[in-house]
Amino acid sequence: MEKPKTVTCTAPVNIAVIKYWGKRNEELILPINSSLSVTLHQDQLKTTTTVATSRSFQEDRIWLNGKEEDITHPRLQSCLRESESWLLVPLKKIYRNNKPTCHFFCVLYLVRRLARKRSKDGDPASDSMKLSHKVHICSVNDFPTAAGLASSAAGFACLVYTLAQVFGVEGELSEIARQGSGSACRSMYGGFVQWIMGEEDDGKDSLAQQVAPETHWPELRVLVLVASAERKPVGSTSGMQTSVQTSRLLKHRAESVVPGRMVEMIEAVQRRDFAAFAELTMKDSNQFHATCLDTYPPIFYLNSVSQQVINLVHRYNGHYKETRLAYTFDAGPNAVIYTLQQHVPEFVQAVQHFFPPETNGGEFIKGLPIEHVALPEELRQAIGLEPLAKGISYIISTKVGPGPCVLEDPTQHLLGSDGWPKKTL
Amino acid sequence: MEKPKTVTCTAPVNIAVIKYWGKRNEELILPINSSLSVTLHQDQLKTTTTVATSRSFQEDRIWLNGKEEDITHPRLQSCLRESESWLLVPLKKIYRNNKPTCHFFCVLYLVRRLARKRSKDGDPASDSMKLSHKVHICSVNDFPTAAGLASSAAGFACLVYTLAQVFGVEGELSEIARQGSGSACRSMYGGFVQWIMGEEDDGKDSLAQQVAPETHWPELRVLVLVASAERKPVGSTSGMQTSVQTSRLLKHRAESVVPGRMVEMIEAVQRRDFAAFAELTMKDSNQFHATCLDTYPPIFYLNSVSQQVINLVHRYNGHYKETRLAYTFDAGPNAVIYTLQQHVPEFVQAVQHFFPPETNGGEFIKGLPIEHVALPEELRQAIGLEPLAKGISYIISTKVGPGPCVLEDPTQHLLGSDGWPKKTL
Numbered sequence: 001m002e003k004p005k006t007v008t009c010t011a012p013v014n015i016a017v018i019k020y021w022g023k024r025n026e027e028l029i030l031p032i033n034s035s036l037s038v039t040l041h042q043d044q045l046k047t048t049t050t051v052a053t054s055r056s057f058q059e060d061r062i063w064l065n066g067k068e069e070d071i072t073h074p075r076l077q078s079c080l081r082e083s084e085s086w087l088l089v090p091l092k093k094i095y096r097n098n099k100p101t102c103h104f105f106c107v108l109y110l111v112r113r114l115a116r117k118r119s120k121d122g123d124p125a126s127d128s129m130k131l132s133h134k135v136h137i138c139s140v141n142d143f144p145t146a147a148g149l150a151s152s153a154a155g156f157a158c159l160v161y162t163l164a165q166v167f168g169v170e171g172e173l174s175e176i177a178r179q180g181s182g183s184a185c186r187s188m189y190g191g192f193v194q195w196i197m198g199e200e201d202d203g204k205d206s207l208a209q210q211v212a213p214e215t216h217w218p219e220l221r222v223l224v225l226v227a228s229a230e231r232k233p234v235g236s237t238s239g240m241q242t243s244v245q246t247s248r249l250l251k252h253r254a255e256s257v258v259p260g261r262m263v264e265m266i267e268a269v270q271r272r273d274f275a276a277f278a279e280l281t282m283k284d285s286n287q288f289h290a291t292c293l294d295t296y297p298p299i300f301y302l303n304s305v306s307q308q309v310i311n312l313v314h315r316y317n318g319h320y321k322e323t324r325l326a327y328t329f330d331a332g333p334n335a336v337i338y339t340l341q342q343h344v345p346e347f348v349q350a351v352q353h354f355f356p357p358e359t360n361g362g363e364f365i366k367g368l369p370i371e372h373v374a375l376p377e378e379l380r381q382a383i384g385l386e387p388l389a390k391g392i393s394y395i396i397s398t399k400v401g402p403g404p405c406v407l408e409d410p411t412q413h414l415l416g417s418d419g420w421p422k423k424t425l
Numbered sequence: 426m427e428k429p430k431t432v433t434c435t436a437p438v439n440i441a442v443i444k445y446w447g448k449r450n451e452e453l454i455l456p457i458n459s460s461l462s463v464t465l466h467q468d469q470l471k472t473t474t475t476v477a478t479s480r481s482f483q484e485d486r487i488w489l490n491g492k493e494e495d496i497t498h499p500r501l502q503s504c505l506r507e508s509e510s511w512l513l514v515p516l517k518k519i520y521r522n523n524k525p526t527c528h529f530f531c532v533l534y535l536v537r538r539l540a541r542k543r544s545k546d547g548d549p550a551s552d553s554m555k556l557s558h559k560v561h562i563c564s565v566n567d568f569p570t571a572a573g574l575a576s577s578a579a580g581f582a583c584l585v586y587t588l589a590q591v592f593g594v595e596g597e598l599s600e601i602a603r604q605g606s607g608s609a610c611r612s613m614y615g616g617f618v619q620w621i622m623g624e625e626d627d628g629k630d631s632l633a634q635q636v637a638p639e640t641h642w643p644e645l646r647v648l649v650l651v652a653s654a655e656r657k658p659v660g661s662t663s664g665m666q667t668s669v670q671t672s673r674l675l676k677h678r679a680e681s682v683v684p685g686r687m688v689e690m691i692e693a694v695q696r697r698d699f700a701a702f703a704e705l706t707m708k709d710s711n712q713f714h715a716t717c718l719d720t721y722p723p724i725f726y727l728n729s730v731s732q733q734v735i736n737l738v739h740r741y742n743g744h745y746k747e748t749r750l751a752y753t754f755d756a757g758p759n760a761v762i763y764t765l766q767q768h769v770p771e772f773v774q775a776v777q778h779f780f781p782p783e784t785n786g787g788e789f790i791k792g793l794p795i796e797h798v799a800l801p802e803e804l805r806q807a808i809g810l811e812p813l814a815k816g817i818s819y820i821i822s823t824k825v826g827p828g829p830c831v832l833e834d835p836t837q838h839l840l841g842s843d844g845w846p847k848k849t850l
Contacts, residue, residue, distance in 0.1 A: 289716040297739040
């Protein structure tokens with residue numbers, strides 16, 4: 001048996017500060033407004049993906065977090081076999097209720113098509129023989145599902161990036177990542193990234209672009225406050241569909257509010273103006289959740305823990321008469337806090353005080369180590385909230401980080417030298 | 426001593442289905458959009474006010490729920506003495522932080538001024554001698570503050586209506602009630618009432634108007650679900666100020682969404698189209714709370730109990746594939762439910778099931794009696810929420826009712842024949 005060609009890469013999570021909510025084209029995943037995010041560091045949160053390709057593989061196969069995705073649906077198989085004539089849009093419609101599987105194969109198809117095109121154009125990096133080989137894909141997230149972080153963004157960014165390495169495709173790949181999961185396009189770059197909504201019907205101009213690299217603002221810190229989740233909220237795909245169909249305020253936000261905010265946010269990042277960055281971040285998170293409430297039936301992602309975090313942040317900032325903290329919430333109750341390095345230890349004490357954890361040990365804080373300080377009595381009194389026990393399970397402490405990377409060490413491959421998942425998974 | 430002239434009236438609470446949130450003029454209480462409400466029946470919820478006037482009274486005095494309001498502030502007294510030259514707007518600015526006292530005297534001034542004007546115009550009902558007499562005012566609400574129902578609307582409507590009786594003023598009075606508390610103008614009429622925002626700077630065209638009388642839709646029922654309040658939320662006066670200053674979505678709502686909704690709502694009421702009425706009511710409540718969340722810092726009036734009521738209503742309607750229930754929430758967590766008579770018993774069982782009360786006795790339901798029925802098992806399963814114990818303290822069961830009334834029975838006066846509060850208060 002020929003030894004498979006194997007590549008392993010990692011890709012980061014990103015957290016939007018100007019939110020993406022609503023598609024103007026469901027199949028191509030084209031948004032109704034531009035958005036902007038911060039890429040988190042992969043030392044704390046990442047997806048790892050290995051892709052192996054070999055003449056001896058019979059089918060394209062994929063294992064996610066140790067479990068194989070079922071791709072035995074006859075229509076999906078037939079599409080995969082005749083991939084050149086495969087019509088992407090109808091396939092997506094057929095598989096709408098099995099989104100991840102369908103989208104994984106969309107992305108695989110798109111990378112192969114791009115590789116084939118560049119091969120015909122004479123790109124020396126591509127190898128037309130290899131393009132007909134089947135792939136084995138193995139992907140794991142190192143962050144718990146409970147963290148409520150959109151794993152699909154890191155997952156699709158990682159898949160696209162790794163496939164591109166295998167098939168020798170270079171250049172702009174965020175357009176393909178976007179078609180796996182909208183916000184995945186922003187995980188294709190490190191630092192501060194905007195997803196430009198674009199205007200074309202085919203989505204060719206709906207791309208991610210780096211606004212500033214990860215080295216631009218070294219003092220910026222990110223804390224993920226993982227709320228003790230009660231129940232599964234409404235999924236973002238169906239949630240944003242309902243919002244687009246029913247919320248008058250979402251339409252106004254997308255058309256009239258976000259364009260100005262994108263300009264302001266890019267300026268705030270470029271100037272490293274924390275107060276401007278933080279206030280816009282909070283306002284935009286609140287406006288996104290306002291449009292969810294204006295959806296019919298309404299969607300609630302913020303629970304009582306989220307409300308308490310919001311109150312805590314405003315009272316903290318109010319006490320210091322300075323915007324030292326910003327919160328933002330995606331489609332779930334977990335808060336992501338942006339702050340500067342020097343404010344982290346005190347804020348973490350405040351969180352521990354107002355959300356007394358189940359175990360007060362070191363388990364409460366994961367990620368970058370945080371110095372222990374005392375919580376000033378006057379700050380505690382100024383905040384003056386009733387402590388909410390066990391509301392927050394733990395905090396992940398991290399910072400801004402780079403985009404996807406290739407792992408050179410072959411011991412880190414998730415597929416063995418035979419191209420099949422290692423037993424240790 | 427001359428026997429005082431004494432009049433006692435009652436006035437109703439109203440619950441908006443198209444919400445009022447935001448003033449374009451703080452002093453004259455002119456709103457940024459029109460609104461529409463349902464007047465609740467006074468058999469269940471009302472304010473009672475007695476006004477006595479006598480040559481022998483030394484000062485205007487007022488007792489609210491058994492406690493005298495302090496009007497000893499020297500500037501307020503000087504304004505009251507020279508009431509003709511009293512400048513309303515500056516006074517309101519001075520007393521902004523003591524709003525109820527100030528507004529009571531505003532209203533008193535305005536009714537006297539109107540009576541004086543009509544007396545000069547030769548209206549035979551007015552008596553210019555009486556206008557210089559001081560008044561004693563005594564007012565009580567028969568609903569608990571905990572019910573979170575805006576007592577100021579019923580209170581000011583009752584005060585204006587009673588003063589107008591004493592001073593013999595007839596005709597349009599909602600413009601004066603509006604200057605006591607905005608939504609009070611809608612409590613000046615029974616049935617279905619719109620508050621037309623008006624366009625004039627002086628507010629002369631910002632008036633309430635009956636859309637349909639209380640007899641128009643006899644099957645309509647109203648249930649007030651009183652949530653076990655945790656803490657005092659942000660007051661509506663300061664809340665709406667902050668919203669007007671900071672929420673882009675509120676501006677859009679007021680200018681572009683509400684005008685169309687007013688037309689649709691009036692049509693739905695006129696046609697007695699419950700589904701249209703209910704859906705618009707729910708959407709408008711949600712949009713109001715969305716603008717609160719878009720306020721900076723955000724305002725939360727809906728808590729976890731409110732969210733559960735919203736989910737319960739949507740799942741109930743979903744089960745029957747028919748809109749049988751509507752919720753609406755004002756500046757607090759209590760839900761007001763609109764439904765038709767035939768659906769009340771089953772819905773109340775659902776509330777008791779999903780919000781198990783502290784005492785399961787008759788105390789849970791106040792107001793109009795409700796027949797006991799069993800909760801259908803398939804409905805219970807279709808709703809499928811986790812019961813939230815003690816979330817709702819009790820339910821007030823009521824219906825649409827008439828506007829303010831004069832109580833002819835002198836034993837019901839809150840002031841004795843000497844013009845002073847009765848001992849029993």
